[in-house]
Amino acid sequence: MIERLNSRQMASFAARGFLRFDGRVPDPVNAQFMDEAGGPGPADYRGLMANSRIPEVPAGTPMMDAYAGDTALGRLVRLPWVRGAVESLVGHGSLVDHHFLHVLWPSGEDGKTQHTHQDSTIDPRLTFDIQLMYFPHEVTPDMGGTRYVPGTHLRVVSEAAIARYQNIVGQEHVVCPAGTLIFAHHGLWHGGGRNRSEVVRFMFKLRLNPTVRQQRLWDTSDLTDADLAQRPIFHVKRGRDPDHIHSILTRGEPWFENDTGRIEYINRIRFWRFLLGDDSFDADYWVTRVENEPQSVPEI
């Protein structure tokens, strides 16, 4: 049995580019992972890789073949809610693109944070990969947890071309309990912090590619006609339901520019159309308006 995401969670992923589950991975899995990762002993990647029992995995290996069931990563990807989230986002039979253990050794005040970037390279697809960011131990504010900017995932940029944006209003820094897992769209802007604590920080990142069309892979049983119908816009007398799919897709982020914030709504709606497999879907009329080109000629 797997626990698939619901439609509100999927809409939130479509709008913000990530889903975050704090402290959900059981402690025994976290402890086993830290043991298999080689612990905080070696002070460089070469030594750490030599000590690590995290496997090398050829790119394109099916995820369920990549990690033996008795290993920490094997247990992680077989947790019903993890497998459910993975299959809701990239479907059954997803492939390991790559994985990497990100380690941040204590640097005191001399360290430097990583520039904000989008992973891989320029990627204009609607099809998307996901990146699991697994934090196997507690991350405190001074440990330099990953910084990310909600809602940036649909922007078509080229890797570290965005490095000049040192800070963006609304950016978040991961501070979390052990066993936190983030499922991120491949386009989410992010960067590593600097570790001013005395403790080595670990974060395991796993990128997965879909092998099926990403259409209605989640539990859609909560979708209703109300999620598809139009509702009053602008002149609205009553408060909006914050959990309505339209509300989720048209909720701005603090960094949104006035004009492109609206284009973000349009792109989210088109992304949701892709996920639904329904080109007639719209939220609060943003796309209908700009697609309206009547062709019928009235008789005079």
Next chain:
Amino acid sequence: MTTQRQQVLVLYLRNSALDSAVVAWAVYDGTGRERHMSGDADEPPYETGLGALQDGWRLIQASPLLDHGVGEEFRTGYLKYEFFFEKLVCDAQTGEATGGRDPRG
């Protein structure tokens, strides 16, 4: 003899007006007195671009308004409203500065 050093402030605003809100920013200090880096602050140094002007920053470049390419009207990418400011600061030995307050206020 004094040497001037440049402090650079880059502000990204909510629209093309200088008095619109800051949504992103960067600071580079050529004097070496301060070190800024990605993720080092969550609150912008000024509420608006105008606030930077009023604090003595000199505007040296503003992003132009570009037409939207046919077929590209709905593509989003880099932040659009980028404004570069500078302050020229005299060598630390003289203790003289030409600009206003420290960029972090």
